[in-house]
Amino acid sequence: MRFNEVLASALYTSAALLGSVRAADDIDDGAEASSTSLSESSTSVPVEKPTFTPSNIKAPFFEQFTDDWDSRWQPSHAKKQDSKADEDWAYVGTWAVEEPHVLKAIHGDKGLVVKNPAAHHAISAKFDKKVDNKGKTLVVQYEVKLQNGLECGGAYMKLLRDNKELHADEFSNASPYVIMFGPDKCGATNKVHFIFQHKNPKTGEYEEKHLKSPPMAHIVKTTSLYTLIVKPDQTYEIRIDGEKMKDGSLLEDFTPSVNPEKEVDDPNDKKPEDWVDEARIPDPDATKPEDWNEDAPYEIVDEEATKPDDWLEDEPSMIPDPEAEKPEDWDDEEDGDWIAPSVPNPKCEEASGCGKWEPPMKKNPEYKGKWSTPYIDNPAYKGVWKPKKIANPDYFEEKTPANFEPMGAIGFEIWTMQSDILFDNIYIGHSLEDAEKLKTETYDVKHPIETAEDEATRPKPSDEDMAKSPMDLNFMDDPVLFVREKVQLFLEIAKKDPVEAIRFVPEVAGGIGVLAVTLLAVILGGVLGGSKASPDVKKATDKVKKAAAEAKDQAMDAKNQAVDAAASGADKVQAEVNKRTTRSSGPAE
Numbered sequence: 001m002r003f004n005e006v007l008a009s010a011l012y013t014s015a016a017l018l019g020s021v022r023a024a025d026d027i028d029d030g031a032e033a034s035s036t037s038l039s040e041s042s043t044s045v046p047v048e049k050p051t052f053t054p055s056n057i058k059a060p061f062f063e064q065f066t067d068d069w070d071s072r073w074q075p076s077h078a079k080k081q082d083s084k085a086d087e088d089w090a091y092v093g094t095w096a097v098e099e100p101h102v103l104k105a106i107h108g109d110k111g112l113v114v115k116n117p118a119a120h121h122a123i124s125a126k127f128d129k130k131v132d133n134k135g136k137t138l139v140v141q142y143e144v145k146l147q148n149g150l151e152c153g154g155a156y157m158k159l160l161r162d163n164k165e166l167h168a169d170e171f172s173n174a175s176p177y178v179i180m181f182g183p184d185k186c187g188a189t190n191k192v193h194f195i196f197q198h199k200n201p202k203t204g205e206y207e208e209k210h211l212k213s214p215p216m217a218h219i220v221k222t223t224s225l226y227t228l229i230v231k232p233d234q235t236y237e238i239r240i241d242g243e244k245m246k247d248g249s250l251l252e253d254f255t256p257s258v259n260p261e262k263e264v265d266d267p268n269d270k271k272p273e274d275w276v277d278e279a280r281i282p283d284p285d286a287t288k289p290e291d292w293n294e295d296a297p298y299e300i301v302d303e304e305a306t307k308p309d310d311w312l313e314d315e316p317s318m319i320p321d322p323e324a325e326k327p328e329d330w331d332d333e334e335d336g337d338w339i340a341p342s343v344p345n346p347k348c349e350e351a352s353g354c355g356k357w358e359p360p361m362k363k364n365p366e367y368k369g370k371w372s373t374p375y376i377d378n379p380a381y382k383g384v385w386k387p388k389k390i391a392n393p394d395y396f397e398e399k400t401p402a403n404f405e406p407m408g409a410i411g412f413e414i415w416t417m418q419s420d421i422l423f424d425n426i427y428i429g430h431s432l433e434d435a436e437k438l439k440t441e442t443y444d445v446k447h448p449i450e451t452a453e454d455e456a457t458r459p460k461p462s463d464e465d466m467a468k469s470p471m472d473l474n475f476m477d478d479p480v481l482f483v484r485e486k487v488q489l490f491l492e493i494a495k496k497d498p499v500e501a502i503r504f505v506p507e508v509a510g511g512i513g514v515l516a517v518t519l520l521a522v523i524l525g526g527v528l529g530g531s532k533a534s535p536d537v538k539k540a541t542d543k544v545k546k547a548a549a550e551a552k553d554q555a556m557d558a559k560n561q562a563v564d565a566a567a568s569g570a571d572k573v574q575a576e577v578n579k580r581t582t583r584s585s586g587p588a589e
Contacts, residue, residue, distance in 0.1 A: 153416025
C-alpha cells in the first residue's frame with residue numbers, strides 16, 4: 001500500500017475515534033443519571049442513628065464545625081502561584097458546612113465540604129494561640145469522608161508557620177507551612193503525605209522533608225480517620241482508622257535527610273591520567289582459529305526432510321471468501337473492480353499444508369558466527385576511581401527536628417476532580433489520650449453505622465458495574481474505552497484548568513499533537529506528491545477530509561471552552577469570585 005494510503009487510513013481511524021468519544025458522552029450521561037436514580041431508590045434502610053452532641057474536649061485547636069464555624073474559617077481569594085505555568089489560578093472553589101449526603105450516620109453532624117470538582121480550593125483558620133510543641137508530643141487528627149470517591153485530588157491539611165505575614169485572606173500554596181499531612185491520590189499515586197519543613201541552621205533556608213514509603217490512603221465513601229503523632233524522642237507514628245500504618249524516626253525516614261553527610265567528595269580531586277579503570281581487556285595473544293568459518297549460514301536446508309503424504313500441493317493456502325458480497329454502494333467506475341477478500345483455505349486445516357512444498361530449514365551445525373577477540377582480566381586494573389572525601393563545609397547536626405517551629409493556623413489548599421470531600425473533627429494538640437477519646441465519641445460511633453448502611457445498600461456487582469477509573473484503565477484491555485475515557489477526562493479538566501489537564505492526562509495532549517502532525521503530513525503529501533491518486537486513495541481521502549473536519553470542530557469546541565474558563569482575565573475571575581457563596585461570607589449580591 002502506498003504511503004499516503006496508510007497515512008489516510010490512520011488519520012481516518014484517529015478522527016473517527018475522537019468523534020466517537022464526544023458522541024458517547026450523551027449516552028454516558030443518561031446511563032449515569034439512571035444509575036444514580038436506581039442507587040438512590042435503594043438506600044433506605046432502618047438504622048438507628050444518634051444525634052450530634054458537641055464534645056467537651058479542650059485543645060489548642062479543636063473543630064467540629066458547629067454553627068459559629070464561620071467566625072474562625074476564612075476562604076481564600078488569593079491566586080495560586082505556579083512557577084511552571086504562564087499564569088496563576090484563582091481559588092474559586094466554594095466551601096460549605098453541611099451534613100453528609102452519602103452514608104449519613106449522626107443527625108446534625110456537619111463538616112467542612114469541598115463543593116466544586118476540577119477547581120482550586122483554599123480555606124484557613126487561625127489559632128487563638130500559637131501551637132509550640134517543643135518538648136511535647138504533637139497530635140494531629142481529622143476525619144475525611146470521600147462522598148464521591150477520589151480519582152484525582154488531595155484531601156490533606158497544612159499547619160501554617162506562625163509569623164507576621166500570616167493572614168488568612170492571603171492563604172495560598174505559597175504560604176509557609178510547618179507540616180503537611182493527609183491523603184492524596186491521582187492515578188497510580190496513592191499516599192498519605194507527611195512532609196515537614198526544616199530550617200537549615202547555617203543558611204536559614206527552609207527545606208521540605210518527605211516521608212519515604214508513605215502508607216496508602218483509604219479511598220472509600222465511609223469516614224476515614226487520619227492521625228499523626230510526633231514525639232519528643234524524634235519518632236513519629238501514622239494511624240488510619242486507629243490502626244498503626246507507619247512509624248519510625250524523623251532522623252532516618254525522610255528525604256532529603258535532616259542532617260547532611262559529614263564528608264563529601266573533594267570537588268578539586270581529579271582522576272590521575274594513568275589511572276586504569278578497565279577491569280577486562282581483549283586478549284592480546286588470542287588469534288582466530290584456522291577452521292573458523294565466518295561465512296557459514298545460521299540455517300541450512302534440511303536435506304533429510306520429506307514431503308508429508310497428505311500435503312495438498314494443488315490447493316492454494318488462501319481462497320476468495322465464498323460468503324463475501326459486493327457492497328451495495330460499490331461503484332466499479334470510482335472504486336475499481338470489486339474483489340472478494342481472501343480467507344484461509346479450509347481444506348488446508350485438515351492437511352499438513354497446501355501449495356508448493358519446500359523442505360524446511362534447520363540450524364547449521366557448522367555455524368559459528370563472526371569471530372571476536374575473547375576478554376581477559378586486566379593486569380593493570382586499579383579499580384573504580386573515586387574522589388577522596390573531605391569534611392562537609394555545610395555539615396550540621398540537628399538532634400531535635402521534632403521541635404517544629406510554632407504553628408499559627410490550619411489550612412486546606414487542594415485541587416481535586418471530585419467534589420463533596422468532607423472534613424470533620426479536627427484535633428491539633430498534645431494529648432494522645434484526648435485524641436483517642438475524640439475517636440471514641442465520633443469515629444467509633446459513625447463508622448459502624450456507615451459500614452452497615454453501605455453493605456446493606458450496595459448493589460451486587462456485575463461485569464457492567466466493574467467500571468474502572470479513567471486513571472486506572474489499561475490500553476490493552478479495551479483500546480476504544482481507554483481512548484474515549486482519557487479524552488473525556490482531559491476535556492473535563494481542561495475546561496477548568498488546561499495546565500492541570502496536560503499534567504494529569506499527558507497521553508491525550510501528546511495524541512492531539514500527533515494528530516496535528518499527521519494531518520499536516522497528509523496535506524503536504526497531497527500538495528507535493530504530484531501524481532494522480534487512484535480511486536481507492538481518492539475515496540479514503542474524502543473520508544479523511546470529512547472526519548478531519550469533524551475532529552477540527554470538536555477540537556475548536558474544547559479549545560473555546562478551555563479558553564473561556566481559563567483565560568478570561570482578571571475581570572471575569574473577580575466576577576466569578578463574587579458569585580461564589582460560603583456560609584462565612586453569605587450569598588453574593
